[in-house]
Amino acid sequence: xxxxxxxxxxxxxxxxxxTCAGALGPAGGVMAQALKxxxxxxxxxxxxxxxxxxxxxxxxxxTQGELGDLGPGGHIAVNQMYVRYMVPQGGERNLPVVxxxxxxxxxxxxxxxxxxxxxxxxxxxxKGHPVYVPDQVGRGRSGFNQAVFNNVRAGSAPPSSxxxxxxxxxxxxxxxxxxxxxxxxxxxxxxxxxxxxxxxSKQGVPDVSFGGLPAPNPTLKALADLAGQxxxxxxxxxxxxxxxxxxxxxxxxxxxKGLVLVEPGSCPATFTDDQVKTLATVPILVVFGDxxxxxxxxxxxxxxxxxxxMCQALIAxxxxxxxxxxxxxxxxxxxxxxxxxxxQDRNNLQIADLxxxxxxxxxxxxxxxxx
Amino acid sequence: xxxxxxxxxxxxxxxxxxTCAGALGPAGGVMAQALKxxxxxxxxxxxxxxxxxxxxxxxxxxTQGELGDLGPGGHIAVNQMYVRYMVPQGGERNLPVVxxxxxxxxxxxxxxxxxxxxxxxxxxxxKGHPVYVPDQVGRGRSGFNQAVFNNVRAGSAPPSSxxxxxxxxxxxxxxxxxxxxxxxxxxxxxxxxxxxxxxxSKQGVPDVSFGGLPAPNPTLKALADLAGQxxxxxxxxxxxxxxxxxxxxxxxxxxxKGLVLVEPGSCPATFTDDQVKTLATVPILVVFGDxxxxxxxxxxxxxxxxxxxMCQALIAxxxxxxxxxxxxxxxxxxxxxxxxxxxQDRNNLQIADLxxxxxxxxxxxxxxxxx
Numbered sequence: 001x002x003x004x005x006x007x008x009x010x011x012x013x014x015x016x017x018x019t020c021a022g023a024l025g026p027a028g029g030v031m032a033q034a035l036k037x038x039x040x041x042x043x044x045x046x047x048x049x050x051x052x053x054x055x056x057x058x059x060x061x062x063t064q065g066e067l068g069d070l071g072p073g074g075h076i077a078v079n080q081m082y083v084r085y086m087v088p089q090g091g092e093r094n095l096p097v098v099x100x101x102x103x104x105x106x107x108x109x110x111x112x113x114x115x116x117x118x119x120x121x122x123x124x125x126x127k128g129h130p131v132y133v134p135d136q137v138g139r140g141r142s143g144f145n146q147a148v149f150n151n152v153r154a155g156s157a158p159p160s161s162x163x164x165x166x167x168x169x170x171x172x173x174x175x176x177x178x179x180x181x182x183x184x185x186x187x188x189x190x191x192x193x194x195x196x197x198x199x200x201s202k203q204g205v206p207d208v209s210f211g212g213l214p215a216p217n218p219t220l221k222a223l224a225d226l227a228g229q230x231x232x233x234x235x236x237x238x239x240x241x242x243x244x245x246x247x248x249x250x251x252x253x254x255x256x257k258g259l260v261l262v263e264p265g266s267c268p269a270t271f272t273d274d275q276v277k278t279l280a281t282v283p284i285l286v287v288f289g290d291x292x293x294x295x296x297x298x299x300x301x302x303x304x305x306x307x308x309x310m311c312q313a314l315i316a317x318x319x320x321x322x323x324x325x326x327x328x329x330x331x332x333x334x335x336x337x338x339x340x341x342x343x344q345d346r347n348n349l350q351i352a353d354l355x356x357x358x359x360x361x362x363x364x365x366x367x368x369x370x371x
Numbered sequence: 372x373x374x375x376x377x378x379x380x381x382x383x384x385x386x387x388x389x390t391c392a393g394a395l396g397p398a399g400g401v402m403a404q405a406l407k408x409x410x411x412x413x414x415x416x417x418x419x420x421x422x423x424x425x426x427x428x429x430x431x432x433x434t435q436g437e438l439g440d441l442g443p444g445g446h447i448a449v450n451q452m453y454v455r456y457m458v459p460q461g462g463e464r465n466l467p468v469v470x471x472x473x474x475x476x477x478x479x480x481x482x483x484x485x486x487x488x489x490x491x492x493x494x495x496x497x498k499g500h501p502v503y504v505p506d507q508v509g510r511g512r513s514g515f516n517q518a519v520f521n522n523v524r525a526g527s528a529p530p531s532s533x534x535x536x537x538x539x540x541x542x543x544x545x546x547x548x549x550x551x552x553x554x555x556x557x558x559x560x561x562x563x564x565x566x567x568x569x570x571x572s573k574q575g576v577p578d579v580s581f582g583g584l585p586a587p588n589p590t591l592k593a594l595a596d597l598a599g600q601x602x603x604x605x606x607x608x609x610x611x612x613x614x615x616x617x618x619x620x621x622x623x624x625x626x627x628k629g630l631v632l633v634e635p636g637s638c639p640a641t642f643t644d645d646q647v648k649t650l651a652t653v654p655i656l657v658v659f660g661d662x663x664x665x666x667x668x669x670x671x672x673x674x675x676x677x678x679x680x681m682c683q684a685l686i687a688x689x690x691x692x693x694x695x696x697x698x699x700x701x702x703x704x705x706x707x708x709x710x711x712x713x714x715q716d717r718n719n720l721q722i723a724d725l726x727x728x729x730x731x732x733x734x735x736x737x738x739x740x741x742x
Contacts, residue, residue: 034424034425034426035424035426035454035597035600035601036600037424038420038422038424040419040420040458041420044417044418044419044460045417045418045420045421046415046416046417046418047415047416047417047418048411048415049409049411049412049416050416050457050493051409051482051483051489051490051493052479052482052483053405053406053408053409053483053487053570054405054570054573054574055405055406057573059541059572062538062540067537067538067539067540068535068536068537068538068577068578068581069535070537070539070581070669070671071539071540071543071547071668071669072540072542072543072668073540073542074540074541074542074543074554075540075541075542075572076538076539076540076541076572076575077569077572077573077575080573082479082573083406084482086421087411089415106511106512107512108423108453108512111422111423111455112422112423112424116424118422119422122421122422135512140477140511140512141477141478141479141506141511141512141576142576143575143576143577144576144577146536146538146577149520149533149536149577150535150536152523152530152533153530153531153533153534153535154530155530159523159524159525159526159530160524162520162523162524163524164439164440164521164524165439165517165520165521166438166439166441167433167438167439167447167517168438168441168442168447169433169438169442169443169444169445169446169447170430170445170446170447171443171444171445171446172442172443172445176442183445198448199424199425201430201446201447201448202425202428202448202451202453203425204447204448204514205512205513205514205515206439206514206515206517206520207439210439210441226406229406229407230406297442297443298441298442300441
């Protein structure tokens with residue numbers, strides 16, 4: 001059944017001139033271009049401001065060799081966090097939203113979807129919210145500290161001192177991101193735009209954050225500082241960074257107007273009662289899609305259903321401490337087939353509307369107006 | 372003289388709560404935040420469309436170890452080029468401009484300046500042009516191929532197989548980017564916003580393109596393809612990528628409506644007469660700032676004055692072949708003190724206006740309307 005649907009889907013993709021996805025695609029071949037698929041909204045986007053800046057960062061002193069052996073040794077900036085922002089005209093006093101991406105990805109996650117539709121970054125702006133999209137420290141335009149790699153190359157440090165770089169294969173993504181039970185075998189109701197799955201593949205970048213960053217991850221303080229700099233924000237994390245809003249809230253709770261955990265990789269049971277008391281001062285929403293019991297292909301990690309249950313347990317603890325915490329699971333509302341990349345799913349704006357409704361009910365639309 | 376100005380400037384910076392720049396800054400300390408410095412324009416920005424997509428890319432098959440040893444081996448996308456774009460309302464038929472950044476930098480170069488003013492990306496949009504800002508393959512949101520790093524870590528490849536990662540120290544940047552003759556000693560007429568030089572430092576990312584990318588650099592074909600996908604564009608490069616518009620034009624000359632080489636690292640004398648004949652079919656502008664004879668601190672590389680002279684020689688060859696090629700050197704017009712980071716200088720919009728005037732005179736404002 002799934003196989004026959006998959007081959008139908010692949011045939012359509014080929015007829016449309018698109019690459020058939022993942023393991024079924026032409027390995028080594030040049031992939032389809034994406035600009036032709038980008039769709040333009042009907043109404044213009046009117047911005048009060050847009051641009052980019054950095055949060056945090058510190059200076060490190062490095063040798064000529066550590067810097068790649070061209071110019072003189074000296075100081076560089078490390079551990080800074082790049083942030084791109086858009087502020088809607090008339091929305092400068094509205095509640096800002098910070099959107100942080102997951103593992104092996106960048107802020108691109110929230111921009112134009114793989115099949116060319118509007119991303120959540122623009123949609124939340126069109127709904128009146130200033131939106132801030134960082135690249136996690138160590139990735140994308142935030143950069144990383146290259147010294148150890150050049151030292152190993154020069155023989156002055158052992159190969160064992162190298163951190164690993166993580167990327168997910170297309171084949172691994174299919175079950176882990178819950179597009180289907182196996183590569184090329186989509187769930188019949190899958191909401192992910194699978195004809196464009198190769199465009200998601202292009203969003204992947206090597207991720208050094210599992211062993212190659214200072215502890216604690218500098219992104220956490222940068223998020224806490226960013227929320228403070230914009231005078232309070234809803235902070236939204238995804239997957240690996242799903243837990244980041246909780247951790248940032250513990251660093252700067254008064255700057256957090258709301259925490260949105262989209263398909264979080266973890267809702268730790270290890271928070272102390274005092275920490276839970278702090279989290280109970282901020283409205284929390286957890287979002288999980290469908291097909292959560294799919295085996296992920298990553299046997300050392302819990303299934304998404306197990307993570308969902310961890311989050312339900314945390315929600316219960318926060319509520320017991322007097323807080324407001326909610327689970328948004330679209331299947332409970334009859335909305336089926338949402339994947340781990342729910343912000344890119346075909347019904348991504350429907351899910352965004354549910355989050356916006358929660359923000360309206362639990363947080364309020366304007367800065368400092370928490371209900 | 373320069374020293375006394377520098378210490379005055381540093382005292383002002385400290386009084387203003389800013390970090391004093393480069394080698395004079397507090398090494399290891401946390402640096403000043405930047406959001407507070409971001410300035411908002413008077414008039415809203417009205418966009419027909421904005422978003423991001425990828426150009427190019429191919430599939431590579433990698434082992435579990437090459438992927439960082441979490442999920443299964445399989446295929447990933449490599450050598451794709453991330454592009455962010457903005458199209459002004461009413462400007463969708465106007466001439467698109469592609470802006471490519473230089474070494475150890477990302478597309479951030481063209482966005483909000485280090486001291487919070489409008490970048491050329493937004494300024495060209497406000498002047499009616501669709502603007503496309505890529506991250507070069509191997510950097511930023513375009514990612515890089517991590518396999519060799521994980522192989523060396525695992526002991527299955529020798530350290531000598533590692534490519535180097537290049538970054539420039541703050542100390543090296545001062546003379547090489549021509550902020551002053553030495554770190555902390557600005558030229559009296561420097562146009563670079565030196566109170567925010569630490570924010571430029573944060574724009575730096577490790578650069579693997581000197582030995583760590585396939586040859587030819589995949590960014591060249593991606594630029595040629597991007598210009599074709601938007602039905603013709605002015606392609607602008609900077610520093611390391613100053614030569615890229617020329618190289619992309621040789622791959623796809625009919626897609627190039629104009630080539631703008633901003634402080635190019637090279638204007639090769641090695642182009643054949645046939646190649647120069649092709650380049651002569653496209654209007655070319657070369658832009659160089661002031662203080663070009665400053666020793667760069669990179670004795671293996673030519674001074675900026677030597678590069679300026681190489682470009683004058685190429686301009687002469689293109690003209691001899693019947694082409695249109697111009698040098699824009701602001702000092703020739705009495706505009707003094709422009710640095711290598713001319714798109715971020717305090718008079719960056721004045722320089723942009725000169726480029727826009729050239730585009731108007733030599734290329735025409737609309738797609739396909741070359742005069």
